[in-house]
Amino acid sequence: MSHAEIVTIRCRTDNYAYLLRAHDRTALFDAPEAAPILEALAERGWELDQILLTHHHNDHIAGVAELVAKTGAKVTGAKADAHRLPPLDISVSPGDICEAAGLDAEVIDVSGHTVGHIAFHVAQAEAAFTGDSLMALGCGRLFEGDPAMMWDSLMRLNELPGNTLICSGHDYCAGNGAFALSVDDRNDALRQRIEATASAERPCAPATLDEERATNPFLRAAALAASLGADTPADAFAKLRSMKDHF
Template identity: 55%
Template sequence: MLQLVTIPCLSDNYAFLVHNADTRETACVDVPEAAPILAALADHDWTLTDILLTHHHPDHIQGVAELVAATGARVTGAAIDAHRLPPLDRAVAPAERFRLCGTEAVVIDVSGHTVGHVAYHLPETAMVFTGDSLMALGCGRLFEGTAPMMWDSLSRLATLPPETTVCSGHEYTASNARFARTIEPSNPALISRIAAIEAARAEGRPTVPSMLGEELETNPFLRAGHAAVKSALGMADAEDAAVFGAIRTAKDRF
């Protein structure tokens, strides 16, 4: 069984540690800054062996050099993005499988927020690290990709088992919830989730990670194919990707 540690970084970023107590391997997913990660490693007396990068934005990679210098960890990232990532020891492609902390990791193309963005799925332990693709009650802005591209990416993630733990890159959930309420104000699962989010944030607790099943019930960006959502937007006959694009545009203006 792998241990998962969520590490707040910068103002609203998250990094994640995954640790196998049997093999004593430890991986870090994304490195917004090194200091909180090194502190967490010291607190647990863990040695970092691997760093996984989801995409090239500075708030996900700017601590890599310092973390590598301190730990000597191996760096993994997308081959297609290698020219704008820190130096990679292992360049991976979509659908590639490799061993990580004694378990299988599968690379998923989740382009949209950026082109070349990847997620890492650990099927044996039901975890997926999504960076700025699928987020808690949201998804990343389309800085490089298109709405159909991001819809395809989210649709791939939506096929994972609903009990999958979704480890995403930011504490944006409260603002995402305010927007989600404008799309489905009567969704009982969303109403319940918003109350839980408000309670968590009032106590200073993270709302990340989340469960994929919960995202499927409440995240408007995963629900663009639902008839009720299409009707609410006046797009009953529209293609799913077009509805997703309308939701993404509305969130950008929210």
């Protein structure tokens, strides 16, 4: 592992943005609003070099213009989504390797929440920046894609090493945890995670992929299929996503 530091920044009411620091360079993943990000940079005496965007929703890009104006940071985003992202300096596609704070970042297609949504896996930092695809104890609502698309995206992320830190875009932990318990109430690891979050021992995001595998019902679709009356893990996922939408 390269020496890298990740800083989680709470923005708006429930968004997360992330700073990645390595090689005396600083990259930002998503920009919900500028003020708390500029404050975090100033506290550390860091200059912002890059902004990497996961998808086009306003609560992930609203701070880009101000940050670019104040820092000169270069913006990276999905080529397929360029028409609805802020102006891009670097356009990337799934399978590409781009740069983030001097480290290699693999671009992964995680369409589902939106079509064209990407994640960035920075192996040297043992982290993946997943936006609103795989989230703490959950996954993003399907605004543009369908369940099969999101299931494929989650399975791509599930291939990453178990110690990968999943840096997702929101703190929906209370609602996601309540839903998870409603479908997986015998899961001791899930109960322990929810209790730790509720007692403020630590936030529930980011968490390792192994922890998500053990507690996130959407990654546990295969284990939950029988209780849901589903024939396949993909069918179980589709049923879980529909149940969560109406929870």
